[in-house]
Every structure is written in structure tokens, then in C-alpha cells.
Amino acid sequence: MRALAISISISCVALSGCGLEAIDDGGDGGDQVPAEVQAAFDQSCALPGCHAGGVGPDLTAGGSAQILSTNGTTGEPFVVLGDVDGSYLAQKILGGPGIQGGTMPPGASNTTTAANTALIIGWIAGVEFGSGGGTDTGSSDTGTDPMCFIDAAPAMPTFDADVWPILEGRCALSGCHLSLAPLMPDSAGAYANLVGVQSPLAMIPQVDPGTPDGSYMWHKLSGTQTLAGGGGGTMPSGGALCVGEFQTIYSWILAGAPQ
Numbered sequence: 188m189r190a191l192a193i194s195i196s197i198s199c200v201a202l203s204g205c206g207l208e209a210i211d212d213g214g215d216g217g218d219q220v221p222a223e224v225q226a227a228f229d230q231s232c233a234l235p236g237c238h239a240g241g242v243g244p245d246l247t248a249g250g251s252a253q254i255l256s257t258n259g260t261t262g263e264p265f266v267v268l269g270d271v272d273g274s275y276l277a278q279k280i281l282g283g284p285g286i287q288g289g290t291m292p293p294g295a296s297n298t299t300t301a302a303n304t305a306l307i308i309g310w311i312a313g314v315e316f317g318s319g320g321g322t323d324t325g326s327s328d329t330g331t332d333p334m335c336f337i338d339a340a341p342a343m344p345t346f347d348a349d350v351w352p353i354l355e356g357r358c359a360l361s362g363c364h365l366s367l368a369p370l371m372p373d374s375a376g377a378y379a380n381l382v383g384v385q386s387p388l389a390m391i392p393q394v395d396p397g398t399p400d401g402s403y404m405w406h407k408l409s410g411t412q413t414l415a416g417g418g419g420g421t422m423p424s425g426g427a428l429c430v431g432e433f434q435t436i437y438s439w440i441l442a443g444a445p446q
Contacts (some may be wrong), residue, residue: 220251223430224310227303231292253404260287269313271410277311280304281400281414305399305409305437306430312410313427335429344439346378346446353432357423382444389417396444399437408436 188308220228228246239245244254244265254265259275263285271277275286282290292300306314336356341349351374359371360362369384371377381393386403389412395401407410408428410421420426428436439445 196345220255221310222243224307225251227306231300231303237292251267261285266311268311269410271308271312272413274311277308277411280308283410283414301399301441302434302437306422308409308411308436309428309433310429312408312421314433337429337431337435339431340434340438343445344435344442345375346382346439346444349435351377353428353435357425357428357432360425363424378446382446386417386420389415391415394440394444397441399440402440405437405440408433 225248228251229240229248233246233251236242238244240247240250242266242379244257245251246254254276255268260265262277263273263275263278265274265276266430272283273279277283278286292304299323336353337349337443344350354364354371354377357373359377364371368387369380370378371380381404382396384393389403389406391401393402393404395445399405403412403415406415407419407422412418412421
């Protein structure tokens, strides 16, 4: 399984090398890409010689909405919100089966790029974004901002101060991980049951310090659990994480999962 944070020596200069050429399916492109996701595209994808309009799909601010209504060269849609497995863009980032060319983007070992790809995967999986355009997911969302247990990812997140409030509010609940494995009775107990502990549902630990893509908890949150050999639904079951929560957990694992 390819990790998100691996060094990739794939060039995007040649059109055939990316395997991301757009095929117009006649969609009107009326949906929008959230500002946070567009910023990630701008930093890691919409670059000269890559997806800045010269190589399809165009991921610049003026053209990125097309990925919500067009397909890749394999015929799969670039993005189906809420369906990571069925979104070709997500599979190109994750190195899934059936992609053409190499995993994208080049240079994913860069911390900024790794965080950006995580944010993009989170958006496709269904992470809520409170501002910046937003997309029509086809749900019955009322437009009310979701309740978030942390507003923005801190520079140096720790479990007790930053991650536990998210898990306590969303996961350590009756009928969920207050009574189901991995148990989350309190901050210390949750940390002990997650960090470095093998998942019984996949061939990787619940949390592998320094490696989000090697952490089953991360896959369950981002909707990519099947790529890790697991199954079941995306967590938390009560609704997707806010973008700040998503980034906090990713950054915490990437930093070595400090308590």
C-alpha cells in the first residue's frame, strides 16, 4: 500500500504521464470547490507544467470545478463527493488500483504537500467546510455550520489538548467507543488503546506515529478503510469531521502522535 507521505518521482510535463486527462461528460460545472481545497490545489497541484491549465484537469481557481462533472481517462468520475473509492482523483493520490500513470502529486514527501493531499481526500470523503464556496453534495444539509470541537489545527497538536476533545465529543459516546473497541474511557485510556496498537480489522496499527496513511484510525476518518484492508463505514458515524478537526488529527499523527 502506498503511503500518502512517500517520495514520488513522477513528472507531470507529459500529458500521458499524469493519467488525469479530463473527458467532458456534458456537466454544467456549476458546483464549486471549497476555498480550503482550492488553496491545497494551488500549493500542490495547479503548478506550471502540471495542473495549471497545461495538463488536464485544470485545477486552478478558474477551472477546478470541472472535476465535479467530468471523468478521467479510465471513465471514472474525478470526484464523487462522499465516495473516495469511486473518485479517480482520490485514487490517484492514494495509489489505488486501476489508475493510469503514477501516484500524484509529485513530491508528496513534502510536509505541506502531504497535508494538502490529506485535506483533498477529506473533502472527497465528506469533511465539512464552513466557508469558501462549498459544494452541493446532494444531502439535506440546511446550510448551518457544523459543530466543531476545534476551530483550526494548532501548529503543534498534542493528544490531550487537541485530539482528545474531538474524540470525546464525536467518538467516546454511549453505543460507540465508550463501550466498543478501541475503548475511549478518558484521554489516557484512549491514547493507550490507539497509539501503536494493532487494529484487529486491518494489517496496520490504529495509530502509527509519524504515518497517517499507516494508521487505521486515519483511514476510518477519511473513508479509505478498504484500501487499508478494513471495512465498515466511515467514522464518526454521527457525521463528518470539520476541516479543522481533520487537519488536527492528521498533523498530530504526522508529528509522531505526542500525548
